[in-house]
Amino acid sequence: MKTVILDVRTPAEAMADVVRVGKAGKPEHSARISFATPELLWEVLSAKRWELLKVLCGAGPVSIREAARRVGRDVKAVHRDVTALLNAGLIERAEGGGIVFPFEAVKVEFMLQAA
Numbered sequence: 001m002k003t004v005i006l007d008v009r010t011p012a013e014a015m016a017d018v019v020r021v022g023k024a025g026k027p028e029h030s031a032r033i034s035f036a037t038p039e040l041l042w043e044v045l046s047a048k049r050w051e052l053l054k055v056l057c058g059a060g061p062v063s064i065r066e067a068a069r070r071v072g073r074d075v076k077a078v079h080r081d082v083t084a085l086l087n088a089g090l091i092e093r094a095e096g097g098g099i100v101f102p103f104e105a106v107k108v109e110f111m112l113q114a115a
Helices: 011-024 038-044 047-056 064-071 075-088
Strands: 003-008 030-035 105-109
Touching (some): 003 038, 011 030, 030 038, 038 075, 047 064, 064 075
Parallel strands (some): 003 030, 003 105
């Protein structure tokens, strides 16, 4: 199963992980997208965008208009959300047009610790 892991960690921690994977020479079985703070994660992954990801998961390539119809929202608003998700690397442009969520699952990891 191709999973994307969304996590919260510093850029230094993310780079250390890239170096570790590079040295190991083995590709990981999941993609990882890191955010510097929980606030950045929630800014990109708002409730409306999460709903959009849920309807795209397993759907294959769909047009933005079709995605908007599936979530019952305005095409212009969905287009803004699609742009944000494309910029974050969560969705991709499909060959032949449309958008696609290239993963079968999403895992979100972050920890709240006492100051």
